[in-house]
Amino acid sequence: MTTIEREEARQRTILQLEKAGIVLTAEEKANVEVADMGLGELAVSGLQLITYVNSERYCAKDLVLFPRQTCPEHRHPPLGADNPGKQETFRCRAGRVLLYVEGPATAAPRAKPPAGSEAYYTVFHEIELNPGEQYTIPPNTLHWFQAGDEGAVVSEFSSMSRDESDIFTDPRILRDAGL
Amino acid sequence: MTTIEREEARQRTILQLEKAGIVLTAEEKANVEVADMGLGELAVSGLQLITYVNSERYCAKDLVLFPRQTCPEHRHPPLGADNPGKQETFRCRAGRVLLYVEGPATAAPRAKPPAGSEAYYTVFHEIELNPGEQYTIPPNTLHWFQAGDEGAVVSEFSSMSRDESDIFTDPRILRDAGL
Numbered sequence: 001m002t003t004i005e006r007e008e009a010r011q012r013t014i015l016q017l018e019k020a021g022i023v024l025t026a027e028e029k030a031n032v033e034v035a036d037m038g039l040g041e042l043a044v045s046g047l048q049l050i051t052y053v054n055s056e057r058y059c060a061k062d063l064v065l066f067p068r069q070t071c072p073e074h075r076h077p078p079l080g081a082d083n084p085g086k087q088e089t090f091r092c093r094a095g096r097v098l099l100y101v102e103g104p105a106t107a108a109p110r111a112k113p114p115a116g117s118e119a120y121y122t123v124f125h126e127i128e129l130n131p132g133e134q135y136t137i138p139p140n141t142l143h144w145f146q147a148g149d150e151g152a153v154v155s156e157f158s159s160m161s162r163d164e165s166d167i168f169t170d171p172r173i174l175r176d177a178g179l
Numbered sequence: 180m181t182t183i184e185r186e187e188a189r190q191r192t193i194l195q196l197e198k199a200g201i202v203l204t205a206e207e208k209a210n211v212e213v214a215d216m217g218l219g220e221l222a223v224s225g226l227q228l229i230t231y232v233n234s235e236r237y238c239a240k241d242l243v244l245f246p247r248q249t250c251p252e253h254r255h256p257p258l259g260a261d262n263p264g265k266q267e268t269f270r271c272r273a274g275r276v277l278l279y280v281e282g283p284a285t286a287a288p289r290a291k292p293p294a295g296s297e298a299y300y301t302v303f304h305e306i307e308l309n310p311g312e313q314y315t316i317p318p319n320t321l322h323w324f325q326a327g328d329e330g331a332v333v334s335e336f337s338s339m340s341r342d343e344s345d346i347f348t349d350p351r352i353l354r355d356a357g358l
Binding site: 025028052055057059089094133159 | 199200201202203204207231232234236237238239266268270272273310311312313315334336337338
């Protein structure tokens with residue numbers, strides 16, 4: 001991803017948040033993260049986010065997905081004897097999200113993994129989240145998600161986030177920003 | 180507070196959230212909490228809230244304050260050897276909040292405690308929160324807050340909430356809903 005592409009994505013993210021009524025300070029706008037996971041196809045795979053707080057006790061972020069953009073499949077493993085791994089609650093604020101987690105596969109999932117990456121998507125239990133709807137993903141549970149045609153804004157409430165510990169199904173992924 | 184007063188406050192809360200771009204499901208709308216703390220003067224003392232998630236690992240709520248409404252002074256005490264008490268991050272989403280915490284008293288605080296309740300307000304270190312601004316209140320720290328003339332919507336990210344453990348400075352207060 002070039003510097004210009006990253007900056008364009010950052011500006012687009014800020015506009016999408018504003019459209020959803022979410023206000024950021026100037027400093028936060030400068031700190032919006034754009035994560036293409038090293039796959040080099042941000043419009044298809046990746047996400048944008050702003051972290052409001054991340055401490056030993058809790059974490060809160062707002063995630064932004066462009067239309068049909070997919071956050072690749074991953075899980076949050078245990079982080080020591082006292083921490084079973086990050087638990088997170090996704091609350092859809094605007095747009096729509098199709099979330100896939102471990103469990104019985106949905107017969108006809110409405111989202112398709114990005115072309116060429118199908119091998120790295122293994123869970124297909126579908127959960128649809130519209131504005132006001134939310135779902136809590138247990139620790140160490142594989143999940144991936146894709147925005148609908150209008151994109152999506154999702155609030156993530158969770159236990160402490162340690163991005164560098166995330167385990168992605170796709171071995172090509174280089175983790176460079178928080179989920 | 181009569182049933183009609185409570186229902187009016189609930190509807191007003193839903194409208195204020197909608198104006199801030201925050202969508203609730205029908206079930207959540209029915210579960211909006213209206214807390215007058217037993218003081219019987221909701222327009223002056225109390226707050227409204229919706230709890231999205233409250234678990235051992237984290238908690239998230241949206242708080243709504245009517246114009247100039249005050250959430251009375253309280254603290255979140257330790258909850259056993261492993262829990263120093265609830266820590267919370269207030270993020271202003273809409274309107275304005277004047278927050279008061281322990282620390283050097285501000286020379287001319289802009290908010291005044293509700294008339295007749297002055298004796299139960301003891302901390303005056305002022306923090307102003309406008310949309311996009313946030314502040315983290317350490318565990319077991321006295322705090323109170325008041326909305327500006329337009330009211331306020333505040334996202335609260337925190338460790339586990341145990342409302343019944345909250346300690347209010349005002350001994351008249353009967354805690355009947357979550358902060």
